[in-house]
Every structure is written in structure tokens, then in C-alpha cells.
Amino acid sequence: MRILHTSDWHIGRTFHGHSTLDALRGVLEALTQQVRDEKVDVVIVAGDVFDSGAPAAACYTLLSDTLRALADTGAQVIVTSGNHDSAARLGFQAGLLRDGIHVLTDPAAIGTPITVTDADGPVHFYGIPFLEPALLRHLWPAARSQADVLGHAMDLVRADLAQRGEGRSVAIAHCFAAKVEPTPQLERDIQQGGLDVVPWSCFDGVDYMALGHIHGRQELAPHARYSGAPLHYSFGEGSKPRGSWLVELDATGLAGVTWLELPVPRRLATLRAPLEDILTDARFAAHEEDWVSVEYTDDLPQREPLRRLQARFPHCAKVVHTPAAARERAGGTYVDRVRAARSDRELVDAFLQHVRDGQGASEREADLLADVLDERTKAEALA
Incomplete structure (x- = not known):
């Protein structure tokens, strides 16, 4: 079975005040073509489909168009909710979606998989929506952190697998997982991006763990990975490749994982030099059509730097004054x-x-x- 693992579409996010909808639409069209070319059987979207809990109408249109196009390739599509999504809004039409599209947002259904069968038998897909510990304590009284709720969710997954007794398995979650182990008696939870850190060892017991939340690709273990976002959403992400993981399962489990690059609609560049050099020096000519962040190093702030920079770099989105040598401020504050x-x-x-x-x-x-x-x-x- 061939599975495409993607996540963190963040439909509706702006980039320094600029809409990303058209750029994202083009990237998702390329992803859909990859699904067709690679003969993918199942597409996984591991959370943060939208950028906010109340997306604009155009965001729903892009999602609907993309899900329909993915289903038209013949692939099954499995979507889970992330911390940016409203599970209620994302999942309210789940029962009305066409066959082959599954939107999983209900914590009560974690132990009930979507099962897809190939020539080697069944593969069970367990969708774990973003779990907010404070909202689940009436159901899971012991849950106090993301590590608690994810651990409980994976216990439900493993219990169902044990009861079935056969079949390969894939779990999907949206969290910050790291190669750490919990420390007893911590006074406060360790957090990253607003989410508690979850020890990656809690994901043992499945053939592949498709993770979302981190915007750069990352491999925690051969069977546990982040795909990252399909589009660059900040200058800090500019050096990170955009793409998705093509996961292959054979009769015994995980057979291989391949990275599929996605196109970058407009490159990102951070330029650092005195303002006049950035405005005139030929070495910066290659970035004139990029999204540009400028850190100009003049000793004193310059007049109207953004307006002047945009004359050469129309897509200059950010300007910061960072003097070359920060002087100590004598005499205290x-x-x-x-x-x-x-x-x-x-x-x-x-x-x-x-x-x-x-x-x-x-x-x-x-x-x-x-x-x-x-x-x-x-x-x-x-x-």
C-alpha cells in the first residue's frame, strides 16, 4: 500500500499581510498530481487543515476542491483536526462527505479505525484529532497534559489492534513529539508552539505514525515522522524543504519512506547588509522576485526603508534595523x-x-x- 503523508495546510493563513490562498491552491494541485502519478492508495492530512477556528468562505472552497480532486484520483483521504482547527466546524459535514473522504475529529472514535484493504490484507488507520486535556478530563480523569491524552489515545489504538489480532496499522496525530521522556514531579508542562511535549515512545505499536504540527520535515524514528507544511509560512521556514512523505507498506509492515518535493511558488530570502548596499549592490539581484526580509545594519535608522526597498524588491515583506555592532547601553536602563x-x-x-x-x-x-x-x-x- 502507498500512503501520502501531508499536514499543516493552514488554509487561510496570511504571509505578512498577503493572502496565501492562490499559492497554496497551486501547491495542493501539484500534490494531487503526485498522488495520481505515484498511484497513492491513501492520503493522510495530519491536522491544522485551516489556520483558524473560523475560516473564511474561500478557505472552505479550497478545501472542498482539494478533497474532491484527491478523491477523484482513486485514493482514500483521511483528515484529522489540529490545534488551529475548530473540530466542530471541520467535522460537521463528515457524515455528508462522499465515499472515500474521512474527516476524523471525535475523540470518542479514536479506537475505531478506517480500514483500507489491499492485496496483502487490511491496514487500519487510527485518526487522533488534536486533544485538549482540559476538555477531556470529564472523560479521561487522569489526563493532565498532552502526554497523558496522547498516551491514553495510543492505548486505545493498541487495545483495538490486539483485539483484531491481524492487519497493519497507521496512526495519525497532531502534537509536538520529541525524543524525551517525562520527568516526574515537573511543576509545569514543557510546551512548544502552545502544545505540551509528548515523548515519541508513546507511539510504539503501529507500523507508521503520521505526525503534524511542526512545519519542517522531521524523522523521530523510521516509523514516526513529520511531513511539515506544504507552503512556507514564515521567513524562519525559508531554508526548509516543502513536500510530503510517500510511505510504503508491504505484507509485514513498513517497507520504505520516500520524500516527494513540492514546488515553492516564491522563494524566501533574508538579506543583511547596510541599506544602500541592499538597494544597489548587484549581488542581491537574484532576490528581486523573492519574498524578502531585510535586516539593514546601518548605525542609525534610515528614512522610509520599506518604501525604498520595495522599489527594487516588490515582495519585500519585512524590514528590521539591526546595527552591525550593538553598543552597550552604559549607565543601566x-x-x-x-x-x-x-x-x-x-x-x-x-x-x-x-x-x-x-x-x-x-x-x-x-x-x-x-x-x-x-x-x-x-x-x-x-x-
Whole structure:
């Protein structure tokens, strides 16, 4: 059996104020073509289908179009909810969906798999929606953390597998899993991205574990992986490849996993140099059509940097002033320096150091300030 593992579509997310719907639609169309070309039997979407609990109408349209196109390839499609999704909104039409599309959002159904059969027999797919411990304590009183609820969910999976006695298995979850073991008597849960850390060992007992939540591909073990998001949603993700895992099961279990690259609609680049160099230097020409984040290193802030940069880089989305050498702010905090000032000149210099990342008045500025302050002193004396 051939399984495509994808996750974290985040339909509706913006990129620095720009809609990503059209770019995501193109990437999901490419993913659908891969499903067709690779003769995939089952497509898994491991949570965070939408970017918010109340997506706009256009987001539902993109999801419907994509699910229908995936089903038209002949593949079964299994979708679970993530922490960004509203399980109720994502799953409210589950009973009305066409055959071959399964949206799993109910914690009560975790131990009941979607079973798909191939020439080697059944494969049981267990969808674990995002589980919020506080909302499940009336059902699972011992659940206090993500590790607790995921551990309980996997116990349900393993119990069902033991009762069936045959068949290969795939579980799907949306969480932050890591190669850690729980530490007794921790006063607070370890969290990442708003989710508790879950020890990856709790996923033992299945042939493949399809994980969502982390936006970069990652292998915790040969049978436990993150596929990452299909689109870059931040400059921090710019160096991470976009794609999905093609998982193959044979008669005995996991036979192999292959990475399938997805197209990147527009590359991301972070440029760091003095502003004038970024505006004029030929070495930055290759990035003129990229999404660009600029960190300009001039000692002082420059006027209208975003407007000037967008004249060369139309898709410049972020500008940050990061002086090349951060100066130490002598004399403690700004409040400390203001309190310590013994004259108006020292007070103005304290303000300039605060807004200029440690750089006070230049010699010319000091002379100008001295003239202005002297004039004010004379005016006050004559008043």
C-alpha cells in the first residue's frame, strides 16, 4: 500500500499581510498530481487543515476542491483536526462527505479505525484529532497534559489492534513529539508552539505514525515522522524543504519512506547588509522576485526603508534595523540614565542613546544642541 503523508495546510493563513490562498491552491494541485502519478492508495492530512477556528468562505472552497480532486484520483483521504482547527466546524459535514473522504475529529472514535484493504490484507488507520486535556478530563480523569491524552489515545489504538489480532496499522496525530521522556514531579508542562511535549515512545505499536504540527520535515524514528507544511509560512521556514512523505507498506509492515518535493511558488530570502548596499549592490539581484526580509545594519535608522526597498524588491515583506555592532547601553536602563542626568544636555543625550541603540549625539549634533539649549536658557532668563 502507498500512503501520502501531508499536514499543516493552514488554509487561510496570511504571509505578512498577503493572502496565501492562490499559492497554496497551486501547491495542493501539484500534490494531487503526485498522488495520481505515484498511484497513492491513501492520503493522510495530519491536522491544522485551516489556520483558524473560523475560516473564511474561500478557505472552505479550497478545501472542498482539494478533497474532491484527491478523491477523484482513486485514493482514500483521511483528515484529522489540529490545534488551529475548530473540530466542530471541520467535522460537521463528515457524515455528508462522499465515499472515500474521512474527516476524523471525535475523540470518542479514536479506537475505531478506517480500514483500507489491499492485496496483502487490511491496514487500519487510527485518526487522533488534536486533544485538549482540559476538555477531556470529564472523560479521561487522569489526563493532565498532552502526554497523558496522547498516551491514553495510543492505548486505545493498541487495545483495538490486539483485539483484531491481524492487519497493519497507521496512526495519525497532531502534537509536538520529541525524543524525551517525562520527568516526574515537573511543576509545569514543557510546551512548544502552545502544545505540551509528548515523548515519541508513546507511539510504539503501529507500523507508521503520521505526525503534524511542526512545519519542517522531521524523522523521530523510521516509523514516526513529520511531513511539515506544504507552503512556507514564515521567513524562519525559508531554508526548509516543502513536500510530503510517500510511505510504503508491504505484507509485514513498513517497507520504505520516500520524500516527494513540492514546488515553492516564491522563494524566501533574508538579506543583511547596510541599506544602500541592499538597494544597489548587484549581488542581491537574484532576490528581486523573492519574498524578502531585510535586516539593514546601518548605525542609525534610515528614512522610509520599506518604501525604498520595495522599489527594487516588490515582495519585500519585512524590514528590521539591526546595527552591525550593538553598543552597550552604559549607565543601566533608560530610566536610570534619565534619573542620573544632571543637565538638559545629559538628558537629551540619554534619550538619543535610547532611540539609537546606544549611540549618543555626534560632535556636530552636540554643538547644535548646546546652541539651542543656551538660547533657551537666555530666553528663560529674560522672561
